[in-house]
Amino acid sequence: MPELPEAERARALIEARALDRTIVAVDDADTYVCRPHAPGEIAAALTGHKLTTAHRRGKTLWVETGGPVLGLHLGMAGRFVVNSPPAPRGWDRFALEFEGGGRLALRDKRRLSRAVLDPDLSRLGPDAAEATRAQFRERIGRGSAPVKARLLDQKAIAGVGNLLADETLWRAGIDPRRSVGELDLDELDGLRRSLRAATRDAVRHGGVHTGKMIRERRRGGHCPRCGATLERATVGGRTTFWCPRDQPAG
DNA sequence: AGGTCTGTTCAGCT
């Protein structure tokens, strides 16, 4: 599932394989993925330009061209492929073709990825792996939401999805249902350290599914640290697993 | 074949 680590790998792929090449054609025919643009709008804006730099904050990517900015999001099942033959069944939801051959496609069996001109980043919090201790205390520690719900809030901090949230809370030893308001500063700082470590490991190892706890994250799975059977419930509207022994209720 | 689950975002509630 694309979360911050997958988005970072996607950004690096674009940077390595798709910069500085003249765009000669754009497939923006999917009006859901490219909403609110009409077919041809993104094509008209980008054709003739080159991608110059690839950026990311949280799960949101954007690419500069010298002209318009192209925003990209992987949604729940999206990934980028370079120079692959077109996918069957319209699974390539958006694509750029480059002069002299070469193609960058946004491949997504579902249809929740996005491509949009001049993306609005104003409602996005600081990147989850970059947030300072002061920012983290302020943006995560205030209010009354369950801590997991707050970690998932992209305007609080950007980049944490369901799996990375579970892995982070497990590393920090914090029950996902606890209210952010009752976390002390040591717990908030520890949570930030766990988030940075979990994110770094996931980027290095190839994605959030490589997390220590994520591999046991299923009904009847066991805590990799103490062996207790993992608990399961809905928290913040999302399926949540945690260790009842290592992540004690507040 | 049909029902449930998956995850992210956003509109629309309380």
Place this chain on the structure above:
DNA sequence: TAGCTGAACAGACC
């Protein structure tokens, strides 16, 4: 205003 719910998408799985 903060927090919660459901809709949107479409495929995987039972």
